[in-house]
Amino acid sequence: MPESLLFWNRLEPSLRNENQLDDALRFEIADALWMLTRQWQFGEFEAEDAGIASFVQMKGQHAKPTSLGSAAKKPVAFNFDETPFEQALEATDFTPETSDRVEMGRHWERLIKKRLPAGHAIQVWMAFKTNTRFHFSSGLPDQPDRVHKFQHAQKHSDEQYLQLINAVANGKALDGYALIHELKQGKQASLFLASPDAAVDQIGQEFLGWYKRVYGQPVDNAVSWHPAHLEYQTQINFRGTADNGYTLEKSEYFGDGIDWFGFSPKSSQAATGNNNMQPPPVETSQTVIPANVRFRGMPAARLWEMEDSQVDFGSIRATSTELSKMLFAEFGLVYGNDWLVAPISFPLGSICRLTELVVTDNFGKISQLSEIVPDTNWGFFQSRVEVNGARWLFLSGSSDIIQEDKPVEKVFFLRDEMANLVWGVEDLIASPYGGGRDAGKLAKMTTQLVSSLYRKQETGEGEDSGEGWKYKAGTLMAENRIPFIPAAVEQTQASKFERRTVVLQRAATPRVSDDFEPVRIRPRSRLLGYNGKPEDHKPDPFFIFEEEIPRTGIELGLIWKRTRWFNGQTRVWLSRRKSVGRGEIDANFRFDTLMK
Secondary structure: OOHHHOOOOOOOOOOOOHHHHHHHHOOOOOOHHHHHHHHHHOOOOOOOOOOOEEEEEEEEEEEOEEEEEOOOOOOEEOOOOOOOHHHHHHOOOOOOOHHHHHHHHHHHHHHHHHHOOHHHHHHHHHHHHOOHHHOEOOOOOOOOOHHHHHHOHHHHOOHHHHHHHHHHEOOOOOOHHHHHHHHHOOOOHHHHOOOOOHHHHHHHHHHHHHHHHHOOOOOOOOOOEEOOOOEEEEEEEEEOOOOOEEEEEEEEEOOOOOOHHHOEEOOOOOOOOOHHHOOOOEEEEEEEOOEEOOOOOOOOOOOOOOOOOOOOHHHOOOOOOOHHHHHHHHHHHOOHHHOEEOOOOOOOOOEEEEEEEEEEEOOOOEEEEOOOOOOOOOOOOOOOEEEOOEEEEEOOOOHHHOEEOOOOEEEEEEEEOOOOEEEEEEEEEEOOOOOEEEHHHHHHHHHHHHHHOOOHHHOOEOOOOOOOOEEEEEOOOOOOEEEEEEEEOOHHHOOOOOOOOEEEEEOOOEEOOOOOOOEEOOOOOHHHOOOOOOOOOOOOOOEEOHHHOOOOOEEEEEEEEEEEOOOOOEEEEEEEEEEEOOOOOOOOOOEEEEEO
């Protein structure tokens, strides 16, 4: 047959009405015998002599925290109903910038004019405003010479800071933090007036309370930051029984939130402090009707029900050693609708445990359930908090309601294996207007200012040869890089550094010139030890344990946090945050080089 005469027909279903599929999807069956057969195939006739839980009676205990602290600091009293764990454990000493100091001065002015009569308020305010103790000053001379500019190049090159200082200096604005500093030392506000004034002293205490409340400076600060470990080492003390207290600890807390699984009992269960004044655990009992467990993606209970695709259990890739994934998939696909949930209420911030669990089924049979004894070699969703053979669950409960701002400061700790040291690279430093700013740009501005002070014959570089070659004695590092060099630990300080023989100590790269004396380059971030003093002031020593800086490096940030607490008050505090860095670095030191 000729190929041109061949043809095919294909039958395709066509729906005139989209609703024609509704009857088929209903799965309607009129044959009762067929339905009984299907029930037999599904095993519905294989009944068991068992019932379902109708009531659950539960008894439990809970204990609230009584104090916070660390291994290096004495515990302080703590009330979770008034303050979250994070603020009490993380709050860092606040050193305000210029804009914050101006705002504090304005608030002091508002309090004076609000609390005192008009005439007296003006006299008091003018007495503080004309007091040079509370005036802003850059600390720089009006006509600095080349030597002063070289020695204080960081301030002279910071145009943003100098512009703001000039706008508020000479009594144009009041430095409110200078007054706060005096009040924190126990001085009365009227000490700076011609005569004592009880009303002004009372306003001063109100001003100090406002500062501690707004800027997260509690009276008893349990901050547990360990600078050598670059992490928080926290301890929370509870009251266990009428005669014994105990402590939960977390030796590696990075400021990323308090979680229930992050704490373990301290080796010594005796809580510090006066145990006789701590209350025993609170007993509670509750009877509830249990409900079936429900979760997204669980198998449908009906025979012909289209299941949703919100959870794809088939995408779980579990190997033969990942037992937890296989248990999770089996629970979700096979036994998900065989579980019941019975809720019991415990207050957040406490540790709790069930002491009794009694189940009554629909036949009236009463069963008492016992606690599952964990295996010493393996565990799954089990609490590690165990005291005197009883297991407790820590309800932290505050990490999800905390807001975080962008970092005010950010520092990278990076290893340089070629130079055998660690660099603390300042990425962000605090801005005088609030927030953070690029530390790399500020370092370039400082370098440009220093370069402008050089004379042409004192650049450190030779003249060009006939072939265009130029000699350079060595390379210089950016001023936002602070070195940490290995230092041997003396025998007398072995206990201070936990029996280590070598630690990393903050050093300083020099700012050199043929025309000036060398100057040590100091850090500009509080994370590296900046204390607000001039560049020629020697800061306190800063040590880091060598094992704390891995090859991946460390990122350390200074972040403002905020939350609305249970008592309706807003809590704000400044916290450190530690995370993984961005790898190693090569300082690219070069000495005695020829450049073309």
